[in-house]
Amino acid sequence: DAKTTQPTSMDCAEGRAANLPCNHSTISGNEYVYWYRQIHSQGPQYIIHGLKNNETNEMASLIITEDRKSSTLILPHATLRDTAVYYCIAALGAGSYQLTFGKGTKLSVIP
Amino acid sequence: EAGVTQFPSHSVIEKGQTVTLRCDPISGHDNLYWYRRVMGKEIKFLLHFVKESKQDESGMPNNRFLAERTGGTYSTLKVQPAELEDSGVYFCASSSRMGISPLHFGNGTRLTVT
Numbered sequence: 001d002a003k004t005t006q007p008t009s010m011d012c013a014e015g016r017a018a019n020l021p022c023n024h025s026t027i028s029g030n031e032y033v034y035w036y037r038q039i040h041s042q043g044p045q046y047i048i049h050g051l052k053n054n055e056t057n058e059m060a061s062l063i064i065t066e067d068r069k070s071s072t073l074i075l076p077h078a079t080l081r082d083t084a085v086y087y088c089i090a091a092l093g094a095g096s097y098q099l100t101f102g103k104g105t106k107l108s109v110i111p
Numbered sequence: 112e113a114g115v116t117q118f119p120s121h122s123v124i125e126k127g128q129t130v131t132l133r134c135d136p137i138s139g140h141d142n143l144y145w146y147r148r149v150m151g152k153e154i155k156f157l158l159h160f161v162k163e164s165k166q167d168e169s170g171m172p173n174n175r176f177l178a179e180r181t182g183g184t185y186s187t188l189k190v191q192p193a194e195l196e197d198s199g200v201y202f203c204a205s206s207s208r209m210g211i212s213p214l215h216f217g218n219g220t221r222l223t224v225t
Contacts, residue, residue, distance in 0.1 A: 034213070046213035097144055097167075098169075
């Protein structure tokens with residue numbers, strides 16, 4: 001799996017959009033970008049994933065650059081409950097069960 | 112839909128004792144995974160079941176760890192004998208279609224070995 005690089009921590013004001021960057025410059029053509037988050041004392045929670053195109057679901061949007069070397073997870077209206085550690089993971093679409101979580105970004109949503 | 116359930120939520124045992132962790136996956140999910148985060152480290156993959164068969168156990172740390180999934184439903188992870196370095200949080204996850212469906216994680220079992 002390609003290595004990903006994320007900022008250690010970020011703050012976001014409640015109600016504002018949270019934009020979490022991820023660098024994956026060595027990603028291969030058949031690797032997907034996955035985002036999971038871990039809220040304190042809970043298990044990791046799947047957010048979204050994508051290959052080339054931008055993706056949106058009820059939780060977030062994923063913007064992947066055209067060269068696929070970086071991506072941004074967008075939480076459009078952050079709430080206090082979005083405070084968590086966010087993990088960006090590059091993994092093969094087929095057989096991608098050995099997820100490499102890394103250290104992630106600690107997002108703090110501020111009232 | 113009920114999520115992945117793990118039991119117990121916490122376990123405190125002495126070094127040398129045995130502990131068995133249980134995971135009930137989401138109903139109908141053939142794929143079941145065990146992960147763990149030991150103190151101060153990142154979350155790491157342990158093994159993967161497809162129904163009752165072990166598909167990949169490359170992440171199991173040593174032979175003190177035994178995972179089973181009899182009948183392809185719930186799974187157990189036994190640590191015998193437990194060592195201090197086994198302390199951490201053990202997560203179970205399940206998915207319906209390997210590699211395509213996302214993993215759904217339980218809230219983990221926090222194991223403390225004293």
